[in-house]
Amino acid sequence: MADIDLARSSVRDLNAALHRLGMDTNETRWRVRNPRGQHSVAVGLEAPVTVEIDGHVGYYCAGMNKDATVIVNGNAGQGVAENMMSGKVWVKGDASQAAGATGCGGLLVIDGNASARCGISMKGIDIVVKGDVGHLSAFMAQAGNLVVLGDAGEALGDSIYEARLFVRGKAHGLGADCVEKPMEDRHKAELRRLLDAAGLGREVDAGQFRRYGSARRLYHFHIDHAGSY
Amino acid sequence: MTPPDEDRWIHTPPRKSATFDDAAIAEIRRAAASGIYDIRGGGAKRRLPHFDDLLFLGASISRYPLEGYRERCATDVTIGARFAKKPITLKIPITIAGMSFGSLSARAKEALGRGASAVGTSTTTGDGGMTAEERAHSSLLVYQLLPSRYGMNPDDLRRADAIEIVVGQGAKPGGGGMLLGQKISRRVAEMRVLPEGIDQRSACRHPDWTGPDDLEIKIGELREITDWQKPIYIKVGASRPYYDTALAVKAGADAVVLDGMQGGTAATQEVFIEHVGIPTLAAIPPAVQALQELGMHRKVQLIVSGGIRTGADVAKALALGADAVSIGTAALVALGDNDPHLEEEYRALGTTAGAYDDWHEGRDPAGITTQDPVLSMRLDPVAAGRKLANYLSVLTLEAQAIARACGKSHLHNLEPEDLAALTVEAAAMARVPLVGTDWIPGRGRE
Numbered sequence: 001m002a003d004i005d006l007a008r009s010s011v012r013d014l015n016a017a018l019h020r021l022g023m024d025t026n027e028t029r030w031r032v033r034n035p036r037g038q039h040s041v042a043v044g045l046e047a048p049v050t051v052e053i054d055g056h057v058g059y060y061c062a063g064m065n066k067d068a069t070v071i072v073n074g075n076a077g078q079g080v081a082e083n084m085m086s087g088k089v090w091v092k093g094d095a096s097q098a099a100g101a102t103g104c105g106g107l108l109v110i111d112g113n114a115s116a117r118c119g120i121s122m123k124g125i126d127i128v129v130k131g132d133v134g135h136l137s138a139f140m141a142q143a144g145n146l147v148v149l150g151d152a153g154e155a156l157g158d159s160i161y162e163a164r165l166f167v168r169g170k171a172h173g174l175g176a177d178c179v180e181k182p183m184e185d186r187h188k189a190e191l192r193r194l195l196d197a198a199g200l201g202r203e204v205d206a207g208q209f210r211r212y213g214s215a216r217r218l219y220h221f222h223i224d225h226a227g228s229y
Numbered sequence: 230m231t232p233p234d235e236d237r238w239i240h241t242p243p244r245k246s247a248t249f250d251d252a253a254i255a256e257i258r259r260a261a262a263s264g265i266y267d268i269r270g271g272g273a274k275r276r277l278p279h280f281d282d283l284l285f286l287g288a289s290i291s292r293y294p295l296e297g298y299r300e301r302c303a304t305d306v307t308i309g310a311r312f313a314k315k316p317i318t319l320k321i322p323i324t325i326a327g328m329s330f331g332s333l334s335a336r337a338k339e340a341l342g343r344g345a346s347a348v349g350t351s352t353t354t355g356d357g358g359m360t361a362e363e364r365a366h367s368s369l370l371v372y373q374l375l376p377s378r379y380g381m382n383p384d385d386l387r388r389a390d391a392i393e394i395v396v397g398q399g400a401k402p403g404g405g406g407m408l409l410g411q412k413i414s415r416r417v418a419e420m421r422v423l424p425e426g427i428d429q430r431s432a433c434r435h436p437d438w439t440g441p442d443d444l445e446i447k448i449g450e451l452r453e454i455t456d457w458q459k460p461i462y463i464k465v466g467a468s469r470p471y472y473d474t475a476l477a478v479k480a481g482a483d484a485v486v487l488d489g490m491q492g493g494t495a496a497t498q499e500v501f502i503e504h505v506g507i508p509t510l511a512a513i514p515p516a517v518q519a520l521q522e523l524g525m526h527r528k529v530q531l532i533v534s535g536g537i538r539t540g541a542d543v544a545k546a547l548a549l550g551a552d553a554v555s556i557g558t559a560a561l562v563a564l565g566d567n568d569p570h571l572e573e574e575y576r577a578l579g580t581t582a583g584a585y586d587d588w589h590e591g592r593d594p595a596g597i598t599t600q601d602p603v604l605s606m607r608l609d610p611v612a613a614g615r616k617l618a619n620y621l622s623v624l625t626l627e628a629q630a631i632a633r634a635c636g637k638s639h640l641h642n643l644e645p646e647d648l649a650a651l652t653v654e655a656a657a658m659a660r661v662p663l664v665g666t667d668w669i670p671g672r673g674r675e
C-alpha cells in the first residue's frame with residue numbers, strides 16, 4: 001500500500017502521483033496521513049483505486065472524482081466530491097456546505113451530518129447522509145437521489161428538477177416547487193438499493209421515508225407562478 | 230371673424246413625450262397584456278458613452294509614425310504565464326467570447342471554431358458544456374465553468390486549452406442564464422441533464438463557493454485537477470471593476486475577462502440588459518488601475534468585451550490597457566446574423582434586419598441562434614467560418630493601421646496618451662483629456 005504523509009509531502013505531490021496512475025495500475029490502495037484540513041486532497045482522480053485519508057480535509061476533497069473510492073476518516077470541508085462523475089466517496093465524519101454539489105454520478109456517503117446546500121444542482125449523483133442536512137439542500141437538483149436519515153433544513157429541494165429526495169426525519173419546509181410525492185414500491189426498491197450501497201443493513205426500514213420531488217410547475221414561465229421565480 | 234387658414238395656429242400639433250416615448254409606451258402595453266417581463270438577446274441598445282467617443286491623436290512633429298505595411302506592428306498576446314505551465318499564445322488579440330451550445334447551433338459553434346482557428350485565436354464554450362464539433366474545430370478552446378455547471382466534467386476540463394470561471398456577464402451582472410423551451414432540444418437537454426423542452430433557468434451563483442477567499446480555493450482545486458497546466462481566467466460583468474479585478478488577481482487568476490453592459494447575451498430580461506452594469510468604456514480604466522497598483526498589469530492579462538465592432542474599438546480598448554478583446558455579437562453578425570437578405574423572414578417575425586434580438590425563440594432565419602434542425606442547416610460552417618476569419622483579419626489590420634499611425638511596433642504599445650475624448654463624460658470615464666484641452670474631469674491638475 002502506498003503511504004503518503006501530507007506533513008512531509010505536498011497536496012500537489014499527492015495529486016500528481018494519483019493522476020499518473022493508469023486504469024490498470026497495481027497500486028490500487030493508498031493511505032494519506034496528516035491531511036490537516038488541507039484543500040483539494042485527492043481531486044481529479046480517474047483510476048479505480050482506493051484512497052483512505054486519516055484525518056480532516058478542507059474544501060473540495062475528491063472533487064470531480066471518476067472511478068476511484070475515496071474514504072475520509074474525519075470531517076470534510078466545503079464541496080466534498082463536487083461534480084463527482086463516478087466511483088465512491090465516503091466521509092466518516094460530518095461534511096460542510098455543498099457536499100456533492102453538481103455531482104453527475106457515483107455515490108457519496110456521509111456518516112455524520114451535512115451542512116447547507118447538500119446536493120445543490122446535483123446531476124445524477126446518489127448521496128446518502130446518515131445524519132441531518134442543512135437548508136437549501138438539493139437546490140435546483142436535476143437528477144440523482146438524495147437520501148437523508150435525519151432531518152432536512154429549510155427550503156429542501158428549492159426549484160428542483162428531476163432529482164428524488166428521500167427523508168426519514170422531518171423536513172423543515174420545502175422550497176419552491178418541491179412537493180411530497182407518494183412512495184411507491186419502485187421507489188422503495190430504489191431506496192433499498194441506495195441504503196444497501198451505503199452499507200446500511202436491514203435495520204433501516206425504507207418504509208419510514210417520505211419522498212419529495214418536483215411539482216414541475218416552474219418548468220414553463222407562467223404569470224401565475226411569478227412569485228416563485 | 231378668423232380667416233380659415235389661421236385655424237392651424239390655434240391647435241398645437243401632437244407632441245410625443247420624451248419620457249413616455251414610443252418604446253416606453255409600447256413596453257407598458259406589452260407588460261399589461263402579458264404579465265411577464267420582456268426577454269430578449271443582445272446587449273444594451275440605448276446610447277451609451279463608448280469607444281466612439283474617443284479619438285486617436287496620431288503622430289505629429291513630436292512623434293513619428295511607422296510605415297504602413299512595411300514596418301512591423303506585432304499583434305500576438307500570451308495569456309496565462311502567471312501560473313499555468315502551458316500558457317496560450319494568440320496571434321491576434323481578439324478572441325471569440327463564450328456563447329453556449331444551446332443558445333447557438335452546433336454548426337454555428339463549429340463556424341466560430343473554424344474562423345478563429347484560421348487566424349490563430351481562441352473560442353470559448355458557454356453555459357451548456359463542450360461539444361465535439363467545437364473542440365474539433367477550435368485549435369484553442371477556452372472551457373467555461375459557470376454557476377450551472379451544465380455539462381461540466383473533468384475530461385473536457387483536461388481537453389480544454391484554458392479554463393474560464395464565469396462570475397458574471399456584462400449584459401446581466403448578478404443574473405443567471407435562461408434558455409427557453411423552444412431551444413432545449415434533446416441534445417441540449419441531454420448535455421445539461423434537464424427534461425427536454427422546459428424553460429431552463431440557470432443559477433446566478435456558484436454552487437460551491439462564495440466570495441473571494443473561496444474562489445481562491447476553487448482555483449486551487451481546478452489547478453490541481455489539471456496539474457497546473459491550464460491558464461485560468463475569471464470573467465466578470467462590469468459593475469465594480471476595480472475591486473473585482475483586484476480580487477480576481479488575489480484569488481490567483483491568470484487573466485481577467487471584463488464584460489461591459491453593451492455585451493450581448495443569448496436571453497435575459499430587457500430590464501436587466503438596459504439597467505444593470507456599467508459601460509465597457511467606464512470599466513476599463515479602474516480595472517487597469519487595479520492591475521497596475523498590484524504590479525500585475527501585463528502579467529495578469531485583461532480581456533475586455535462588450536460592444537467591440539471595429540479595429541478602432543480594438544485599438545482603443547488596448548490603448549486603455551487591455552491585453553486583448555473578446556467579441557460575441559459581432560462574431561454572430563460576421564457569420565450572417567441579421568443579414569438584410571433575410572428581410573422578408575425577419576418581417577414575418579415582426580422585426581427587421583438589424584433589430585432581430587429574439588434569439589431565445591430559436592426561430593433565427595440565419596440558422597445561428599437556433600436548435601431547429603432545418604433552420605440550422607442554413608448555416609454553412611465552412612463558408613461562415615471563412616467570413617469570420619475575414620472579419621477578424623480586418624479588425625486586426627485596422628488596429629494595426631492605427632497603431633502604426635501612433636508609432637507603435639506592437640498593439641500593446643498603444644497607451645492612453647494616444648487618446649483624446651470627444652465628450653466630457655468619455656473623458657472622465659476613459660481618464661483621457663477632452664479633445665483640444667488638457668482637462669481630464671475628476672483629475673486635479675498637478
Ligand SMILES: Cc1cc2nc3c(=O)[nH]c(=O)nc-3n(C[C@H](O)[C@H](O)[C@H](O)COP(=O)(O)O)c2cc1C
Nearest residue numbers: 326327328329355356492493495535536556557558
Ligand atoms: C448568443 C450569446 C450567447 C452567450 N452565452 C454566454 C455564455 O454561455 N457564457 C458567457 O459567459 N457569456 C455568454 N455570452 C456573452 C459573451 O460571452 C460576451 O460576454 C458578449 O457577447 C460580449 O459582448 P458583445 O456581444 O458586445 O461582443 C453570450 C452572448 C451571446 C450573444
